[in-house]
Each structure stands twice: as C-alpha cells, then as structure tokens.
Amino acid sequence: MYVTLKLALVSTVVLMVLAAPISYFLAYTRFPGKSFVEALIYLPMALPPTVIGFYLIILMGPKGWIGSLWEKLTGGSLLFTFLGIAIASVIYSIPFAVQPMKAAFAKIDRRLLENAYILGLSKRATFLRVIIPNSFGGIAAAAILVFLHSIGAFGVLLMVGGSIPGKTKVASIAIYEAVEMMNYHTAGLIALSFIPISYAFLLLINKLSDGSRA
Amino acid sequence: MTVSASFRKKLKYFDVDISFECHSKKMMVLIGPSGGGKTTIIRMLAGLETPDEGRICFGNDTWFDSLRRINVKPQKRRLGYVFQDYNLFPHLNLFDNAAFAAADKKEVHALFELLRIDHLKKRKPHMVSGGERQRCAICQALARHPRLLLLDEPFSALDVVTRRGLREEIKSLKGKLSCPIIYVTHDINEALFLADEILPVVDGKADYGWMQRTITREPGEGTPTRGAREPRLSLVY
Numbered sequence: 001m002y003v004t005l006k007l008a009l010v011s012t013v014v015l016m017v018l019a020a021p022i023s024y025f026l027a028y029t030r031f032p033g034k035s036f037v038e039a040l041i042y043l044p045m046a047l048p049p050t051v052i053g054f055y056l057i058i059l060m061g062p063k064g065w066i067g068s069l070w071e072k073l074t075g076g077s078l079l080f081t082f083l084g085i086a087i088a089s090v091i092y093s094i095p096f097a098v099q100p101m102k103a104a105f106a107k108i109d110r111r112l113l114e115n116a117y118i119l120g121l122s123k124r125a126t127f128l129r130v131i132i133p134n135s136f137g138g139i140a141a142a143a144i145l146v147f148l149h150s151i152g153a154f155g156v157l158l159m160v161g162g163s164i165p166g167k168t169k170v171a172s173i174a175i176y177e178a179v180e181m182m183n184y185h186t187a188g189l190i191a192l193s194f195i196p197i198s199y200a201f202l203l204l205i206n207k208l209s210d211g212s213r214a
Numbered sequence: 215m216t217v218s219a220s221f222r223k224k225l226k227y228f229d230v231d232i233s234f235e236c237h238s239k240k241m242m243v244l245i246g247p248s249g250g251g252k253t254t255i256i257r258m259l260a261g262l263e264t265p266d267e268g269r270i271c272f273g274n275d276t277w278f279d280s281l282r283r284i285n286v287k288p289q290k291r292r293l294g295y296v297f298q299d300y301n302l303f304p305h306l307n308l309f310d311n312a313a314f315a316a317a318d319k320k321e322v323h324a325l326f327e328l329l330r331i332d333h334l335k336k337r338k339p340h341m342v343s344g345g346e347r348q349r350c351a352i353c354q355a356l357a358r359h360p361r362l363l364l365l366d367e368p369f370s371a372l373d374v375v376t377r378r379g380l381r382e383e384i385k386s387l388k389g390k391l392s393c394p395i396i397y398v399t400h401d402i403n404e405a406l407f408l409a410d411e412i413l414p415v416v417d418g419k420a421d422y423g424w425m426q427r428t429i430t431r432e433p434g435e436g437t438p439t440r441g442a443r444e445p446r447l448s449l450v451y
Contacts, residue, residue: 111301115295118294120358122289
C-alpha cells in the first residue's frame, strides 16, 4: 500500500502543476488545431491501459527516445523503476486532471478577468490571483480524481513497472498476484483497504461540487 | 490632462464612429438608448476592445493609434473602471477587493470611510447590498490613483432610493478628483444632474438631437433634478 499511496501522491502533485497551465490554455486560448491537441490530451482516457502501457514500454525502453536519453544521462533504465511507473501514471491520469480544471477555469466570469487587467494585473498574475482562487472546487475535484485513478491503476503499471516489491508493486498488482496464488485472504484485505479511501474521496468530491453549485 | 478619442469600429448592427475629448476635473456623460454603443466606446477607451481605426490619447501618451500600430494594454493605461455589475472578486472581502491594486492601503481605509462602508471591510461581496458593492467598486477604482475614471451605468442594478443617494455621493466625489471622468447612463435625470458635458450616443454616433427628442416624447421624464446646473453639450472636433 505504501508504493500505491506514494505513487498516487506523486502523480497528483505533478499533475496539479502540469495540468494547470495546460487547462488554462485550453480554456482561454484559441489556436489552429486546438481540438486535435485537446483530443490528444484526452486520448489516455479512451485507450485500453495495455495499449498505453505498450507504447510507454516502447518509448521508455532502451531503444525508445525517452529511455535512451535517460540511459545516456543516468546510466540506468526507466522501466521497472518507481520513476518509470510515476511517468506512466501521470500520462495515464492526465485527462482526469485537465478536464475538471479546464471546466472550472472556463466557468469563471470573463468580466472578473477584465477587472483584473484594468487593475494592472498581467495574465500570469490574473491566473494566480483570480483564476486559481476562484476555481478551488474544480482543482480539488481534479486532485481527488487523479489520486483515485492513480491508486486504481493496474495494466499500465504492470507493463511498465512489473511487480518489484517496495519499488513498483502497487496494491492492485498485489491483489492480482494474491488471487493468482489462490490467497484470497490477503487479496481480500488489500481490496478492503481501497473501499474506505475511495468512498471518503468520492464523498469529498460530492461535497465540493455541492459547494460550487451553491 | 485630457483624454481625446476619435475612432471607428464595425459592430454587428451599426458602426461606432465617434470623436470626443474630456478634460481633467470634468465629467462627460455618454447618454443614449440601451444597445447604442456607449459601453463599447468606454471599453475601447479602457483597452478591453480594439477600434478598427482611429486614435486615443491621454495627454501626451498615445493609447491607441491604428496608423502607428500602437495599442497599449489595459494594464498599462492606469485607469479606473466601475463596471455595470461591479465585478468584485468573490473570493476576497470588500477591503481586499478595494486594496487589490491599491497604491497605498491606508488610502483604502480613508476611501471606505469616505464612502461609509468601513464597517463592511471583512464582508464578502455576496454578503452586502448592491449599493455597498457599488461603493466598494468605486473604492477599488479610486485606490489605484486612476488617470481616467470610467463608470459604466454604475447604478443600473440599484433601486431608486439607493440610486439617488449614490448619485449625490458621485457628485461630491467628483469635486475631490482631478482626473477626467466618463460616465455612461441612459437616465436623462442622472446625466443632467452629474454632467459637465453630455455626449448623446445613438447607434454608435453622436446625436445631439436625441435628448431633445426624448424629452419631447416623454414629458416630465427629462425634467432636470433640483439643483442640477445646465450642462453644456460636448464640443466635438
């Protein structure tokens, strides 16, 4: 469970930082090919996890451009490491961060932004001082969704990270292995630990969306 | 300092084509029927919209010049803009709203006292009345030491009694400000009460007969409020 929670936490933090500017550009700018870029960002949501896993193996493997670059820089491999599954988890969960954040940013009254510009704020300062504080519900929902999606990831992580205890073996892989070995008691205990975490986070999402509707 | 503008912009149903200037310590009221282009005009002064052609200058500074391809961003124009719906930031209390871009926070306290909302500093915008939000929006605009103050139908969402009170406040505030003020309204009484100059705008163009026609059509509607002095119509170049 430690690797699972660490992975979910790392993915959530990285995606909050990464998805905020992406969501801003998708919500506020128009550029040629925007719908293609948007569809590309949402693609991991529509693809089978094993397909994503396969392409990530190709990219992060010793002959892939990310994997070979990493090997040149560090001398090590990205596959079967915690960093490797963290990258996989970030790519796998990116639509779940971008979609609610973009919706929250787009919902902000444009007149507030105009007032901020009149008051002398740059676009960056307006993003930090007006957009972010007024999108708290959407940002929190994105963080929770990413966290939940990351703790439940299986296929992608199995393909990219394998099952190395303490390094890449996440809870969902542990359940799968326990069931394979007919160890239903262990599988049941790990499975049970997911329920209160997921339930509590879903309650929190409901509370946040109720709050933003009020 | 004087703001002078002469510009054109093509809109869906008509073209805005107007020239005017407004001097320091003077209030020019843009009046006309709703949907006649008044708000678009001051949005172009603020830099929130771009004219198709023309020129906007403030003193020696050029804010917009289509020939020289100059278009100064709203952030750099340093003006105050009181929007029709106030546009206060909902996540901040009234004081933080007003102090958002203030040059000096002490002045914000003084402005709150001047506009009699100092007891509401800690309240969020949704917790106060429309009139109080309006006063806060004025504090927000003034706290930035604007070179030009724009007010876009600031009383449109308020009841008659509150409007009357705030109208008096704006008039007394006007005497304390040294910048030019441009005020948008469709209320003839308000215009006659507040204006040093009146620029009637119909379908994006100056129409000096509009007020006379409106008053003749609706007797009593355009009667100047007691105490109002006769404003002169804008000198257009």
